[in-house]
Structure formats: structure tokens, C-alpha cells
Amino acid sequence: MVSLKELIKQESTKPELFLAGSSACAGCSSVLALRWALKALGKRTVIVSPACCANVYIGLWPKTSPAVPYINMAFAAGASAAAGVVAGYEALGKKDINVLTWAGDGGTVDIGIQALSGAIERNTNFIYACYDNEGYMNTGTQRSSSTPKYTVTTTTPLGKHMHKKDVAQIIAAHDIPYVATCLATDPVDVYNTFMEAKAVHGPKYIHILSPCAPGWRFDVSDTVKMGNLAVESGFFLLWKQVDGRMEIKGKSLKALDKEKRVPVKDYFKPQGRFRKLTEEQISEMQDWVDRRCDRMARRLQSEADL
Amino acid sequence: MKTEQEKEQTIIMSGNYAAAWGAKCSKVKVVSAYPITPQTTVVEKLSEFVDNKELDANYIRVESEHSVMAALVGSSMTGARSFSATSGQGLLYMTEMLHWVSSSRLPIVTTIASRGIAPPWNIWADYTDILSIRDCGWIIQFASTHQEIFDSILMAYKIAENSEINLPYFIVYGGFIQSHTSKPVRIPPQKLIDDFLPQPPKDGWGHINLDPDKPITHGNLVMPEQEYLDFRFLMQDAMIKSKETIKKTINGFNTKFGRNYNGLVEEYCCEDADVVVIAYGALAEQNKIAVDQMRAKGCKAGSLKLRYIRPFPTEELLELFNGKVEVIGVVDRGTAFGNPTGGPISTEVMSLLFRAKRKVKALPCIWGIGGRNVTVDDQVGLYEKLLRIKNKNEYPTDETCQHGTVWMGLKIGV
Numbered sequence: 001m002v003s004l005k006e007l008i009k010q011e012s013t014k015p016e017l018f019l020a021g022s023s024a025c026a027g028c029s030s031v032l033a034l035r036w037a038l039k040a041l042g043k044r045t046v047i048v049s050p051a052c053c054a055n056v057y058i059g060l061w062p063k064t065s066p067a068v069p070y071i072n073m074a075f076a077a078g079a080s081a082a083a084g085v086v087a088g089y090e091a092l093g094k095k096d097i098n099v100l101t102w103a104g105d106g107g108t109v110d111i112g113i114q115a116l117s118g119a120i121e122r123n124t125n126f127i128y129a130c131y132d133n134e135g136y137m138n139t140g141t142q143r144s145s146s147t148p149k150y151t152v153t154t155t156t157p158l159g160k161h162m163h164k165k166d167v168a169q170i171i172a173a174h175d176i177p178y179v180a181t182c183l184a185t186d187p188v189d190v191y192n193t194f195m196e197a198k199a200v201h202g203p204k205y206i207h208i209l210s211p212c213a214p215g216w217r218f219d220v221s222d223t224v225k226m227g228n229l230a231v232e233s234g235f236f237l238l239w240k241q242v243d244g245r246m247e248i249k250g251k252s253l254k255a256l257d258k259e260k261r262v263p264v265k266d267y268f269k270p271q272g273r274f275r276k277l278t279e280e281q282i283s284e285m286q287d288w289v290d291r292r293c294d295r296m297a298r299r300l301q302s303e304a305d306l
Numbered sequence: 307m308k309t310e311q312e313k314e315q316t317i318i319m320s321g322n323y324a325a326a327w328g329a330k331c332s333k334v335k336v337v338s339a340y341p342i343t344p345q346t347t348v349v350e351k352l353s354e355f356v357d358n359k360e361l362d363a364n365y366i367r368v369e370s371e372h373s374v375m376a377a378l379v380g381s382s383m384t385g386a387r388s389f390s391a392t393s394g395q396g397l398l399y400m401t402e403m404l405h406w407v408s409s410s411r412l413p414i415v416t417t418i419a420s421r422g423i424a425p426p427w428n429i430w431a432d433y434t435d436i437l438s439i440r441d442c443g444w445i446i447q448f449a450s451t452h453q454e455i456f457d458s459i460l461m462a463y464k465i466a467e468n469s470e471i472n473l474p475y476f477i478v479y480g481g482f483i484q485s486h487t488s489k490p491v492r493i494p495p496q497k498l499i500d501d502f503l504p505q506p507p508k509d510g511w512g513h514i515n516l517d518p519d520k521p522i523t524h525g526n527l528v529m530p531e532q533e534y535l536d537f538r539f540l541m542q543d544a545m546i547k548s549k550e551t552i553k554k555t556i557n558g559f560n561t562k563f564g565r566n567y568n569g570l571v572e573e574y575c576c577e578d579a580d581v582v583v584i585a586y587g588a589l590a591e592q593n594k595i596a597v598d599q600m601r602a603k604g605c606k607a608g609s610l611k612l613r614y615i616r617p618f619p620t621e622e623l624l625e626l627f628n629g630k631v632e633v634i635g636v637v638d639r640g641t642a643f644g645n646p647t648g649g650p651i652s653t654e655v656m657s658l659l660f661r662a663k664r665k666v667k668a669l670p671c672i673w674g675i676g677g678r679n680v681t682v683d684d685q686v687g688l689y690e691k692l693l694r695i696k697n698k699n700e701y702p703t704d705e706t707c708q709h710g711t712v713w714m715g716l717k718i719g720v
Contacts, residue, residue: 044518048380061526061533069516071383072525074402077376080368084338084380084388085516087364091335091386092508097518115376118369 002195004188011039015067022065024057027213027220029227030131031057033184034102037129040194043068045098046085050078050112052104052131053138076111078103079119082126090125098198099126105146106136109167120174120203127197127204131184133212134164141215141273148235149288150281151273153215159276163288168207172241177202180240182249184210185227189238189249196240209236217272226271231255233267234293246303248296256297264289312495321484324452324491325391325417325477326351328459330361331499332415334389336381338366338374340396343429344481345419348391371396375403375414382412383524385510387463390414393481394421394435401439407474408443408541410524411513413466415459416444418478419485420587422676430677431480433587437640437650443541445475445548446616450591452489455479457565460503464555469512471548473541480588480639482677494563502562545617552614570619572611575601578630579608581692584623584655585637586612589673589680596685607689615651620658627662633692634666635712639674647711648672667695669702673714684714 002010017038024031030053038045047070049055055072058065073081082101089097103112108130116128135153136142143153145165152159172179178200182193190208197204211226213219218226230236234255239248254260264286268274277285319327325348329337337356339349355361364386366377371392378388392400397418407414420435422428440446445465449455455477462475479485509515514524528534553569560567574594576582581600583593590611600607610626612619626634636656638649647653652670659666671688674680691712694700701707706716 046516046518056527058523059526061528064523064526066523067521068518069521070523071380071516072523072527073379074376074406076372077379077403077406080373080376081380083366083368083373084336084377084382085384086380087336087338087366087377088381088384088386088388088516091362091364091381092384094384114369115373118373121369122366 001192002188007188007191014039017043017045017067019065019067021059021063022057023059024053025214027223028053028057029184029212029223030054030133030210032187033131033190033208033210036187036190037100037194038068040191041098041100041198044096045100047071047100047102048073048078048082048085049102050107051075051138052107053133054102054104056138075107076115078107078112078115079124079128080115082128083119083122083124086124086126101126101128103128103130104138105130105132105134106144109146109165110144113167116171117174120171120176120205123202125202127194127206129206129208130167131208131210133210133215135215137212137215150277150285152276153273168205171205175244176205178204178240178242181207181209181236181238183227183231183236183238183251184208185224186251189251193240215273218270222270229262229267232262233264234261234289235264235267237292237296239296246299248300256293258290258293261293311497314495315493316490317493318488318490319452320347320486320488321452321455321479322347322419322486323351324456325459326355327491327493328417328456329389330355331493331496332387332389332459332463332503333500333505334361334363335386336364336366336378336388337390338368338377338381338388339390339392340368340371340374342371342393342396344421344485345391345393345396347485348417348419371400372403375400375407378414379403379406379410379412382407382414383410383514383516385506385508385515387506388414389416391417391419393419394423394429397435397439398423401442404439404442404444409537411472411511412474413463413472413511414474415462415466416474416476417455417459418476419481420478421481428676429481431483431639431674432676433478433640436476436478437638437642440616440650443473444616445473445545445614447475447477447614448586448612449477449479450588450611452484452491454567455484456491456493457559457563457567460499461555461559464503465548465551467506467511468551471544471551472511472513473544473548478587484588498562502559549617568613569622570612570614570617571622572613574609574611576608576610576626576631578606580606580630580632581635581689581696582608582610582626582631583635583637583685583688583692584610584612586615586651587639589637589639592680592682593685595682596689599682599686600689605689605693612651618654623655623658624661627659627666628664631666633669633696635669635671635688635692637671637673637688639672641672641675648709649711652711669695669712670710671712671714678715680714688712688714
């Protein structure tokens with residue numbers, strides 16, 4: 001685990017693998033996460049990216065930001081195409097290349113979940129990273145199954161009726177060697193998570209919460225603040241499961257303590273997407289967060305008892 | 307004594323096994339497949355080859371056909387020779403990725419044991435599967451014998467991997483009647499095959515190679531005024547140019563392995579024929595018997611088998627039309643609802659008639675749908691219809707002829 005200070009010192013002299021001049025929106029946290037993920041993975045990395053914001057923010061042809069091979073891929077094919085790259089390299093005897101799928105939540109929790117589940121079940125040696133901006137942001141903020149309940153999107157103009165699908169837990173149920181959640185707005189978390197994943201053989205899944213200023217409707221200068229609030233309120237839990245053993249990450253430890261948990265309304269308030277929530281709905285969502293935090297605390301306790 | 311590598315063997319095998327043997331002898335590096343009737347025994351045999359280490363390949367047993375073709379996009383982009391096999395619904399399910407393959411110009415070879423499209427469920431020979439996706443930028447060849455299935459795979463990689471072409475390649479044969487019947491297949495010495503089809507270059511295909519030392523980005527968004535149009539033209543250009551490469555490759559193969567394959571079409575008794583049936587697949591092979599019977603009766607009948615529909619044998623067909631033929635019957639084993647004839651290939655063949663220097667009459671026909679049996683007698687019957695058009699200008703009016711097309715064996719008229 002490297003600290004921010006060490007990380008800055010260590011990385012400042014190395015060449016960038018995600019070059020300046022990308023076409024990301026102002027305040028984009030996904031592009032920030034990709035940049036720091038690549039710092040951890042290094043030059044010998046290939047990215048497969050199904051339809052998502054990244055297909056656009058890497059740059060319009062003939063310009064491009066990634067300084068590693070990058071394939072734009074069909075929406076449902078992020079994991080399967082990466083599995084093919086892994087198979088090709090294995091068959092040709094090339095062993096030192098990290099294969100990374102860089103997908104949005106739509107390409108992961110909706111259209112891509114079958115291929116993802118398949119690739120993990122087949123023990124594909126790759127990293128699948130989902131940057132979760134909780135909706136189809138690239139196509140103009142439509143709901144995905146990763147969109148939280150009561151969120152206003154262009155396809156849920158009165159607010160979504162269902163809860164967010166917890167895909168990281170679905171993946172964890174595959175008995176995968178490494179699964180973690182992390183926060184796009186925390187480069188140290190991103191860097192350390194990808195460093196850990198890189199060292200594991202087999203399928204690795206990383207779920208990255210990526211605050212999105214235009215989609216969530218907050219000021220572009222508040223991206224990092226939104227990420228922090230998501231974690232401090234317990235709305236998004238940072239954890240990892242390595243070889244079946246669940247651990248909570250430091251930043252989320254505080255949120256498990258009800259006394260120290262920031263009220264969820266503080267997280268909702270600065271975001272235009274939650275503007276239609278009634279007081280009742282906010283309190284329902286607070287209950288939902290509390291129950292999830294309690295469930296995680298009980299799980300951690302039961303693992304500690306083992 | 308000759309070693310295994312130097313011996314030719316003759317093995318009795320199914321059409322599907324011939325496809326698996328073709329992939330094995332092409333020394334493919336990555337196989338990805340999903341089971342579907344009637345293709346299944348191809349992927350079973352390949353699993354056996356890989357698990358017994360008779361084939362040094364990575365086999366990705368994916369969870370859907372969409373993932374099959376996506377996986378092969380990935381593997382082929384690393385420069386690994388990649389193979390799959392599918393049928394009917396499976397082919398339709400991979401459609402999106404078929405375009406991804408051709409537009410990425412990846413030399414992937416896939417065999418199709420064609421079957422009818424559901425509903426209702428139908429697993430028997432019918433080419434509507436491949437015909438539905440005929441315009442997605444793959445070379446499409448029909449193989450009408452077991453030997454041809456095997457041999458075509460070797461030629462397919464040679465053609466597809468040619469850097470002037472770099473187009474993916476389908477080899478198509480009928481479900482069950484070809485996939486599950488057994489015939490002797492001659493497997494040439496592996497040394498001879500390796501000599502004909504060497505392994506691809508270590509640094510991948512010329513235009514794409516996923517190498518971190520030489521990073522490229524593939525497929526970024528292109529604005530309308532940029533080169534998208536030009537990329538598309540280059541695919542059509544490669545299709546047209548592939549005609550020569552196909553012919554050259556077939557000639558080279560014939561010489562090296564002592565075979566007798568034709569080019570884009572195979573003509574049977576066409577030189578002096580005044581009625582010719584144009585068809586594809588195994589029924590076109592069977593149609594030669596009908597020609598023999600017509601010839602025995604003194605009728606100048608001929609048969610033209612389309613070995614390829616992509617690229618389309620335009621020049622060969624125009625040569626036929628500019629010769630002596632007076633009436634053609636153009637047969638589809640597949641449907642294209644709402645198009646001028648109801649059959650996709652008859653429409654394409656007949657569209658060339660306006661470029662012929664002389665008037666040729668035509669009768670479109672649809673046969674063998676959903677595996678419906680077509681006998682030699684049925685095929686003789688079609689020639690008799692053509693003769694009535696030739697001699698009396700009488701087009702068929704019975705209940706099997708609807709909207710100008712003969713639906714052979716149709717039970718309900720309209």
C-alpha cells in the first residue's frame with residue numbers, strides 16, 4: 001500500500017500512459033481513474049473497452065490518449081473480447097501482458113453481464129474494471145440497473161423505482177480470486193487496488209464508483225467531494241474479497257459505525273439527480289443504507305469469528 | 307518408412323469432422339465455440355483434439371455465440387490464427403460481431419452447418435442463416451462435398467490471411483445431410499499442408515497487432531467527413547480483389563494436392579446448354595444427375611453451381627448469359643421475404659440479366675426449405691418447366707408457383 005506522498009514522488013518521473021488532451025467532460029472521474037489504473041498496470045497493458053464514455057473520451061479519430069494498445073469493442077463484448085486477447089497471447093507464448101477490460105456500468109451490469117460472468121467462470125487471467133457512473137451517461141443519462149432508486153434520469157423522469165444492482169457481490173459469488181470496490185476520485189485507492197489485482201493470477205474484478213458531474217448534476221468542481229460523500233455516507237462501501245475473504249477498506253470503516261456515518265441526505269442534496277426525493281423517500285433510502293452497512297458489519301464480524 | 311507427417315491418410319468421417327480436421331490441419335491457435343445443432347460435433351471433435359494435445363490451440367468454451375465472435379476478435383488481433391463453427395440461430399446471435407470482425411479486417415475462418423431459422427424449430431438444411439448475413443463483409447463459400455469442407459478450410463486461411471485481402475471467411479454446408487453423413491476424406495501429409503499454409507507472421511497481421519511496444523488504438527469514433535466512407539470502400543475493394551486471389555489459391559491447391567476445384571462457379575454441361583439451373587450447395591451437386599437424365603432425353607440442359615456468393619461471380623454469370631443459354635432457373639435454399647423473388651440469390655443473379663448482351667429468360671425457384679427433400683425427379687421437373695418457357699414461352703401456373711417464383715413442394719397455394 002503506497003501513500004499519496006510516495007505515489008506522487010514515484011510517479012512524477014515516469015511517462016504518462018494516458019496522454020493529455022482527452023475529450024472527457026470537465027470534472028470526469030472515470031478518466032482520472034483510468035490514468036491512475038494505468039500507472040499501476042504499466043506499459044505492458046492492453047485495454048479492451050466496450051461501448052462507454054471511454055470510447056469517446058480517449059479522443060476522436062485520428063487522435064487518441066491511451067499510450068497502450070486500446071480496442072474499442074461492442075457493448076456486450078467487453079469481457080469476451082478480452083478473454084480472446086488473453087487466449088491469443090497464451091497461445092503465442094506471450095505471458096507478461098496485462099489485459100484490462102475498461103467498461104461502464106451499462107456494459108457491465110446490463111448488456112455485458114453474461115460475457116463477464118462467463119469470462120470469470122472460465123478463470124480468464126484478466127482484470128475487468130467497471131467504472132460505475134450509475135447510468136448511461138455517454139448516451140445522455142438514461143437509467144441502468146446500476147442507477148440508484150429514486151434517481152431522475154432521462155428514462156426515469158419521475159425517478160427510478162428499483163434499487164441499484166450490486167454487481168460486485170454477484171461477481172464475488174463466482175468464487176473469483178480478487179474482487180474489490182474502489183473510488184475513482186481517490187487516486188491512491190485506484191492505484192493500490194490495481195497494484196493488488198495485477199499480482200493475482202486469474203480473473204480480477206474492480207468496481208469503481210465514478211461520480212459524473214453532467215449525469216449526477218453537480219458542479220464540476222465537486223467531483224472529489226461527491227466521491228468522498230458517497231463513501232462517508234455508507235452509500236457506497238469500499239471492500240475487497242481476496243480468495244473468498246471479505247475485508248472492508250479503511251475509508252469505509254468509519255461509515256460502518258452509525259454514529260460516524262454521514263446522513264445520506266447530505267450526499268443527495270448537492271446532486272440534481274436526487275432532486276425529486278420526498279422526505280419520506282430520503283428516510284427510506286437512509287434505512288436502506290443503514291441495513292446494508294449493518295449487513296456488511298455482521299458479515300465482517302462473522303468472518304472475524306471464523 | 308514414411309512418418310505420420312509425411313503420410314496421406316483416408317479417413318471415413320462426417321462433414322462436421324471434416325471441418326474439425328480442417329481446423330486441426332490448419333494448425334489454428336485459438337478456437338472459440340458454443341454448441342448448436344447441427345454444428346455440435348465440430349466443436350466436440352475439436353475439444354478432443356485440443357485436450358488430447360493433437361492440436362496445440364487454446365480452446366475458449368464461451369457462454370454464447372456473441373462471445374464466440376468477440377473472443378475471436380480479441381485472439382485474432384494478437385495475430386493468432388482463429389477458428390469457429392456455428393449454425394442457424396447461433397450465427398444470427400453473433401451477427402453484431404461478424405461486422406466487428408470484417409470491419410477490423412481479421413482473417414478468421416468459420417464453418418457453418420446451415421439450418422432453418424426458428425420458429426418453428428427447425429434444425430435441417432436451409433441456408434437462410436448464412437443468407438441473412440450475406441452482406442456483413444465475409445467471404446462466403448459453399449462446400450458441397452466432405453472433401454471440399456476439409457480442403458476449403460486450408461484454402462480459406464490462405465486467402466483470408468493474404469494482406470491484400472484480410473477478410474474473414476465462411477465455409478457453408480447443409481445441416482445433417484452433409485454435417486452428419488459419413489464419407490471418405492483424404493487428409494494430406496501435414497508437411498505438405500504446412501508448406502501450403504505456413505503459420506502467420508510472428509508480428510501479427512500487417513494492419514493490426516496488439517503489441518504494447520507499438521501501441522495502437524483501434525476503432526475510435528470517426529466523424530462523417532473523415533475516412534469512415536473510405537474504410538468501407540476498401541472492404542468492397544478487397545472483396546472484388548479477392549476473386550483473383552481465390553482463383554490463384556485454388557489453382558495452387560489443385561496442383562499441390564491433386565484436386566480439381568473450380569473457381570467462383572462450377573459449370574456442368576453449360577457450353578452448349580439452352581436451359582441452365584443456377585444453384586448452390588449440395589443440391590447443386592445433386593443437380594448434375596438431373597442434367598445427365600435430361601441430356602439422355604436429348605435436351606441441352608446444364609447446371610451452374612455457385613461456389614461463392616461473396617464475392618459474387620458477376621463475370622462468370624455474364625459469360626454464361628452472353629453465350630447460348632436461353633432460359634435460366636435460379637434456385638435458392640433460403641428466403642428473403644419481400645424482395646423481388648422471395649429468394650436472395652435469385653434476385654442477385656437476375657439483377658445481372660440487364661447487363662447481358664442478349665435476352666435470357668429466368669425462372670426463380672426456392673427449394674429444400676427447412677430440410678425438405680429435393681429428389682432428382684424434382685430437379686428434372688424444374689428443367690421441364692424451363693423447357694416449356696423456352697419452347698412455348700409458358701411460365702408455370704400451378705399452385706407451387708406463387709408471385710412468379712416456384713416454391714418447390716409448396717402445399718398451400720394462395
